[in-house]
Amino acid sequence: MSNLFHQKSLNLLSEQLTEKGIDTSELISKIAQFQIAVPSWALGAGGTRFGRFSIGGEPRNLEEKLEDIGLLAQLTKRTDAVSLHIPWDIPQDTEAVKQKAASLGIGFDAMNSNTFQDYGQPLSYKMGSLSNADAAVRKQAVEHNLQVIEIGKSLGSKGLTVWLADGSNFPGQAHFRKALQWTTDSLKEIYSGMPSDWKLLLEYKPYEPNFYHTVIPDWGTSGLICRQLGDRAKVLVDLGHHLPNTNIEQIVATLMHQDLLAGFHFNDSKYGDDDLSTGSIKPYQLFLIFCELIGGAEEGAQAWDSISWMIDASHNTKDPLEDLIQALEAISQAYAKALLVDREKLNQCQNEGDVVAAQEVLQEAFLTDVRPLVREARIQSGGEGGPLAFYRKEKIREKLIAKRGRSSQASGL
Amino acid sequence: MSNLFHQKSLNLLSEQLTEKGIDTSELISKIAQFQIAVPSWALGAGGTRFGRFSIGGEPRNLEEKLEDIGLLAQLTKRTDAVSLHIPWDIPQDTEAVKQKAASLGIGFDAMNSNTFQDYGQPLSYKMGSLSNADAAVRKQAVEHNLQVIEIGKSLGSKGLTVWLADGSNFPGQAHFRKALQWTTDSLKEIYSGMPSDWKLLLEYKPYEPNFYHTVIPDWGTSGLICRQLGDRAKVLVDLGHHLPNTNIEQIVATLMHQDLLAGFHFNDSKYGDDDLSTGSIKPYQLFLIFCELIGGAEEGAQAWDSISWMIDASHNTKDPLEDLIQALEAISQAYAKALLVDREKLNQCQNEGDVVAAQEVLQEAFLTDVRPLVREARIQSGGEGGPLAFYRKEKIREKLIAKRGRSSQASGL
Amino acid sequence: MSNLFHQKSLNLLSEQLTEKGIDTSELISKIAQFQIAVPSWALGAGGTRFGRFSIGGEPRNLEEKLEDIGLLAQLTKRTDAVSLHIPWDIPQDTEAVKQKAASLGIGFDAMNSNTFQDYGQPLSYKMGSLSNADAAVRKQAVEHNLQVIEIGKSLGSKGLTVWLADGSNFPGQAHFRKALQWTTDSLKEIYSGMPSDWKLLLEYKPYEPNFYHTVIPDWGTSGLICRQLGDRAKVLVDLGHHLPNTNIEQIVATLMHQDLLAGFHFNDSKYGDDDLSTGSIKPYQLFLIFCELIGGAEEGAQAWDSISWMIDASHNTKDPLEDLIQALEAISQAYAKALLVDREKLNQCQNEGDVVAAQEVLQEAFLTDVRPLVREARIQSGGEGGPLAFYRKEKIREKLIAKRGRSSQASGL
């Protein structure tokens, strides 16, 4: 989009919004302030159990991961933090890493532990970690999480995200109730090892890598555990972690209703945990989720600032940086559209049972082309008007390949 | 099966079980004691939104419904109670109904309220009942439930089952959090109107008849509400009320872990709430559910006697009485097989991570032909060895048609 | 939207499109020409197996149904034909009906037969119709379809739509291969009874009202049968007739690739055959479907004019006329957005494996606010700028209730 059309479109939209009593500059300011963390493992090519195709120029260490996120931040102004994964991202020199991050304007979002793989630790996680029938394995897994907390503390992180792959592949393999109890007990130990200004973000997922049962399959189980841990334990929603046809926006509302929403792992999917680019498959669902988020915060269910935002996708076919630029844009659009919803009118429709008009209110917001607002927010923040075009024009991937090599592989997955 | 083969099979099975240390007569006694309630609406032909095909000879009133269940009880000895639905089953003469039921050996299981249809009440439930944005509608729905409790008290029932169809068909139609709160508040009023020896059984269902959202879509939401009501409010599991691929046996375990399982609505399904005959589609799942039930009770998670058992199917193509005979048999078989599981060995396999052997333990029980045990339990209780064959030989449906007419239609759905 | 903003928005959009080499007036003309048929049964309130809530003022006979569609045509200019259902819409006076329709500018789209219900015919369809094991039932069902063709001929229709509910509820009930063969044979008789300028539109549906198997569950089976009938038999796609997560746009492409796409039944759904308003749940999917349709037609796979368009939704909570206005708008928007896709650039991206840019091409079109184009097309055709607002301002439903009564019920479902 040329600058000329950007300005014209923005002006016309602004004119229309003003007529509706919406302050465009306030809107742009909100969009500009909304920041989404990026995980360290999202900077390399992902893969499936059937293989992986390299992208080239992938970051070879933590420092290069920070550089990639710094670049994203500079171009998009939509991200200001990285989420590290231990053991993949154990810093060699903590101070150097902190300084590098600070120089790039990047903070440290929630830390991620890993008890779903064997990477040289004494006891195997093949039969589970926090839920393992063997107390020694549970102890090892707890200690790993405590170590992750320590690393996070040293970097200035304020949260621990636990995704538990524990579960079973066959009926009879696991004792459902014991596994749940052991997991709860293990998490209690981890929770009590967290500083008082940290929060624990507990994921749920119905299947994969276990295909009969997972210990924390749904928000109900995650919430049940969090309630036993304490107020700073909340439920993390990964958009891909649901059974077919799940109404995710309702889960978001139900969690906010209980002040129990930890935050998001954004991605998109058609089948399961496909980890596709956010907004690429079901953009209307993403918009409806943001409608619930804004409504829940405005109506006092749960504070907006208490929610964590992160992208978690697997870049199997796209350049990860381009994919992240697209995802940040899609999230910003969904947020901007949800901000346009006339909530007063919507409430009135709901009270009157005017289903047709309620749909019109949502459609009015969703159908609006908000790209001028998102672009303006980015420009005003000092980012690029068209970050993807800039990335390509500057041949950034080519430069990264020249520097890091064609066959470099990001550490981790 | 001839009596000769029944005896031979029973003897051989008994011999094998004895060698494993299992007391066959105790087993038979447990099977004989297990009783499953039948709802009053299951005695007529069901239908879909596309139509309904009559079966003929359907009960025309409450008394005839009791007679049908009395017949079922006599033939199968697996059912001893009816679950009534108000307003479909409002007794004209309570004492007469009680006497009729008593004479047939039939008790009154949990009562069912209906706030999902308009049947002449002043305010419409089109936009919901307990969750309606209009306080007057909520009040009416609460009062209906209180009236159902009164009727139940007069008959000797000890429970109220609430299936709430409330929800929305379109994004924007309902306010998720308000709907949930209003529902909780309404249920609090109903709960406080229940006698102290009653329990409230709260269903969940992800969709249908609303197709965008339902107010109580999953066990987590049902449990959340129950926790706010009190100890006598628990979650009812209808086997058809789940999203595709849900691990239902795990939900059963999770609910028992919290002493939160109210009971079951048994049926089977391939797609959604298909309401097919229990055990006709996924018999192994039914077995696994009973494994959890027995394990949870034996290990002290929740008392067996605190759980309610009911069939809830829709007989669209079969004679309802034949369908119920098949369902009662399938449930008894699943229960009997689950009783055969060597739980000690299973626990050992789980502790040792011996997945292959754990599967063998379950398969050993499931593959056993337990029909001699179920048949013997029925015979010892005074029922028919082959109730379905008896029903056909005696031409019972033909007699019912002769008596009640070919186009009689069961009251209700 | 005020007229002022409509004009401003249209001008700016037109300016932008012109710069991209797109002729706005041609675009508007295409949108204006696109007409979608409405079925006669969509004019009354729908329902589920759990009940039905009346809307009031529903058309009481075929003439009133025509009047409702005439009104829709007048307001929206997006529909010009009705699709009748026999026996619900058997005309009493064919000539009068034709004249009424002609006076309203309404033609007769494909006829719909009904062999899924018992409505007084000699033999029951409980165990199936075209696939029934009893040859006499199959004969009756074939003859019903032939009668529908006769009625259609008298009205000027040019097609027969067959939705076959046949199937089974339980394993063992039906003989899969025989049922398929009998259905094929029955359809051959029907096909040979069609005039040479008619087409047969054959639906598929995986489940409901049968819940174990349906005789024509997927496009593959429908296509297999059509191939045995002849060139004028093609596969009809109802958007709600798919298993969870099905990629419907790919099915559309695959059918066009074989010149085998009969047309559409538009609606939307979250779970199954929910029959919600088109575009209310998955607008991006609808857009992607139109991308395939336009691409397939432009690239010569199948001619655009050979495809039939119809809405088929169930209006359980909305005023049917308002619902149809929303659906016609949503379909027009999806079509307009798909027309904006830069297909040349998309093809180039596909050839070069530029996945990121391919997504941008689609997003560029989808994110554009095309409402000014759709509105302008409507206005230029003589319709209302805002048909929904007009409908409400004119209190049309209230007038219909006054005329037809509050408890009128549309004939049929």
Added chain:
Amino acid sequence: MSNLFHQKSLNLLSEQLTEKGIDTSELISKIAQFQIAVPSWALGAGGTRFGRFSIGGEPRNLEEKLEDIGLLAQLTKRTDAVSLHIPWDIPQDTEAVKQKAASLGIGFDAMNSNTFQDYGQPLSYKMGSLSNADAAVRKQAVEHNLQVIEIGKSLGSKGLTVWLADGSNFPGQAHFRKALQWTTDSLKEIYSGMPSDWKLLLEYKPYEPNFYHTVIPDWGTSGLICRQLGDRAKVLVDLGHHLPNTNIEQIVATLMHQDLLAGFHFNDSKYGDDDLSTGSIKPYQLFLIFCELIGGAEEGAQAWDSISWMIDASHNTKDPLEDLIQALEAISQAYAKALLVDREKLNQCQNEGDVVAAQEVLQEAFLTDVRPLVREARIQSGGEGGPLAFYRKEKIREKLIAKRGRSSQASGL
């Protein structure tokens, strides 16, 4: 099970079957003759995208894979062939491999090509292989398949199995119709390179490793391509390659109806392509599939001998050899139970619309404990009565670890 009880159970079952007119020895003979191939990649531990847990003692080369299958054959007498995967199993010395296989009584089932990974070939398959927009990549992929045919010819194989991972992750990435046409054209070249006594087995799969679309997602597309190739191209059914709730047994019947069923990849699943042990999750579905197979063959739809049988599971938590023993047992049981179905009576029920009795016929067979028959078939063939017990008693895995090492990893996935 002790030998004593085996004999007693077999005698009683035989007595019962004789009374029904079933010849037990013929039954045992059929079970004994039924052989299922094992793929070379199933002998090592599988994994997910999140990691892999070694089992130890995995075969390090083709010879050791043959040895493992030879062991399976010796213990179970249910498998007599291996299915190789190229490039993972390119024989170094073809004659030596053939001799080794012959000495173990193992033949060579269908060959498997691999165009879903990059393993050093000049052009990448990242954007597809047989469907790639680049003709050079398509040519490379065709030539790979032709090379696989050559290797297969040298070993005595008679078939080529093509599982095509081609597809796309994002809307817009692929051109559906072109991808389908290119795939068809590529397969024509491969088909014409096959010897005249070979068959081509073409798989379908709805998703994974591509998560938006796959080129051959369903049986309809696979069948469409096969029809264009020739009579020796048929559709392969992998039990895990379906959308949720698919009626697989119906697909089997529909394919046999067209003489279009190539064969099976046996496994089981709860969510997607979980690749769990056959029979571990849905044993009743497996039984129903065998009912269709036997019915289709007996009634002349497609010859039994024209169908290929193979296990294709991923052994993530079990010892692969133990897993395969369990799978072979489960398949044998399902087959044996299906052989017990009283098909004449079932047909009668179907003709009379006696749904209840039809279910009883299937249940009568499914509920029968056929383990004595399967065990006897194994013993009579010279296998072990209890192969799993034998395997453990003889500490075979321990011996393999001692010989091959704890960290050996099977070549391939």
